[in-house]
């Protein structure tokens with residue numbers, strides 16, 4: 457008889473397959489990121505349907521087959537109703553799920569990632585803050601070993617002094633103006649205000665984060681720097 461595995465998981469992605477099947481990308485508490493097949497789950501009579509859906513936290517049970525894991529039971533723990541009722545929040549949750557799926561590669565249990573996901577889903581459910589996506593991404597990068605030094609130039613190691621600087625995903629960090637020559641091709645201008653926002657993320661101080669006013673210019677820099685760094689990591 458097949459062994460049944462039981463755990464909790466955040467449903468990050470779902471995709472329809474043929475014959476009413478669906479495949480889910482789930483970040484689980486005990487096994488890390490998994491792909492699990494929901495057999496005939498789109499049929500009205502399916503007992504699994506109610507227990508699992510995009511951005512749910514569910515208790516799941518599955519069996520390991522030869523080629524894939526198959527869902528055998530699903531019970532919803534938290535539906536995150538406020539996320540599901542807001543297009544903006546669904547967009548942020550999708551960005552979080554996409555980043556998690558792209559950056560977490562191996563199937564490995566990690567309590568820190570689990571806690572981070574629990575934290576951002578809860579925050580996103582209760583608050584409407586775009587910063588939650590960047591908070592998630594930079595804390596995830598740090599857990600995965602990709603943290604950057606936000607206080608020193610990656611080239612000369614000198615302490616960064618307020619002023620315009622460059623971010624380079626190729627160099628894995630911030631480059632002071634003195635060291636920014638033409639040999640750095642992928643550099644992105646980054647302002648001291650934006651660096652200050654990045655420095656807030658490791659502290660996890662939501663009292664400060666929730667009051668943060670982000671100007672359009674900083675929003676653009678946050679997006680460019682994050683995307684460039686993620687792309688650099690994925691393409692390695």
Ligand SMILES: [Zn+2]
Pocket residue numbers: 609610611612613614631632633634635
């Ligand atoms: Zn320098």
